[in-house]
Each structure stands twice: as C-alpha cells, then as structure tokens.
Ligand SMILES: Nc1c(NC[C@H](O)[C@H](O)[C@H](O)CO)[nH]c(=O)[nH]c1=O
C-alpha cells in the first residue's frame with residue numbers, strides 16, 4: 001500500500017540551511033518527473049534558508065550517470081552536500097534492476113568516499129503513475145524529502161565537527 005506523504009514533515013525540526021552549499025544532479029530521463037523532483041528540492045532548500053547562489057543544479061542523461069555526475073559536483077563544485085534525483089520506471093526487461101542496483105551502490109560508495117552527504121532521491125517505480133504521485137502528486141515530492149535530509153545531515157556534521 002502507499003507510503004506516507006513524502007513532503008509532510010515538522011518544519012521546526014529542520015535547521016537553517018543559510019550557510020550550506022548544495023549540488024543537485026538530475027537525470028534527464030523521465031524529465032516530467034525528475035524536473036518536478038528538482039523543483040521541489042530547490043524550493044525546499046530555499047524554504048529553509050539556502051541562498052540561490054548556493055544551489056548548483058546539473059543534469060545527466062540518465063539515472064545510471066547520476067553517480068559520476070554527483071562525483072563531478074563533489075570534486076569540482078565545492079558543495080557541502082549533493083542531492084541525487086532520478087526516476088527509473090520498470091520496462092519489459094531486467095534493465096530496470098541493473099540501473100537501480102548501479103545507482104544505489106554508486107551513491108552509497110560516494111557517501112563513504114567523500115565523507116559528505118549524497119542523498120538518494122531516485123524514484124524506482126512499477127509505472128509512471130507511481131512516479132507522478134511522488135513528484136508533486138498525492139504522495140508529496142521525494143525532492144522535498146531529499147532536501148530536508150541533506151540539510152539535516154549537514155547539521156549533524158556541523159554539530160560534530
Ligand atoms: N530506463 C531508464 C533509464 N535508462 C537509461 C540509463 O539510465 C542510462 O542513461 C543508459 O543505460 C546509458 O548509460 N534511465 C532513467 O533515468 N530512467 C529510466 O526509466
């Protein structure tokens with residue numbers, strides 16, 4: 001059954017993002033959905049104080065390229081956290097499985113390699129409606145969720161440094 005609304009959260013539990021710099025890497029595949037995820041993420045970052053100039057948005061062809069695109073942002077853009085946004089929709093073959101496995105392993109490894117937050121905002125759905133529901137539809141926007149997660153992880157790091 002459907003999950004909770006991804007955009008419902010307690011605003012008071014989110015620290016200020018005013019001093020934080022974010023990269024957002026977005027897959028162009030299913031851009032009706034990934035573009036909405038990116039808008040949700042950027043709007044949420046700004047809602048919590050992030051400056052426009054501190055939100056760097058870059059695009060890659062597909063979800064499989066998100067890992068390298070995220071690494072480029074970490075290496076060359078001087079950001080504190082990277083939000084990774086894509087949408088993989090099941091087709092007729094097992095290609096879906098390998099893309100999802102590849103990006104999951106890739107993003108997980110980047111978190112450890114760079115010791116900074118790479119936030120997994122990739123929708124992996126059975127069909128387009130499930131994706132639409134989670135990209136500004138009835139179940140909220142996973143981009144919002146990813147942005148809040150990025151802020152909270154940076155606040156955790158700043159608290160411990
Ligand atoms: N089917 C989807 C793809 N496929 C493309 C791959 O992500 C990749 O770009 C290609 O295999 C070349 O390396 N990508 C998505 O983001 N979403 C899909 O549903």
Ligand SMILES: CC(=O)[C@@H](O)COP(=O)(O)O
Nearest residue numbers: 089091092093094095096
């Ligand atoms: C998840 C995908 O790559 C998808 O577009 C592939 O579709 P298919 O499995 O029908 O080739």
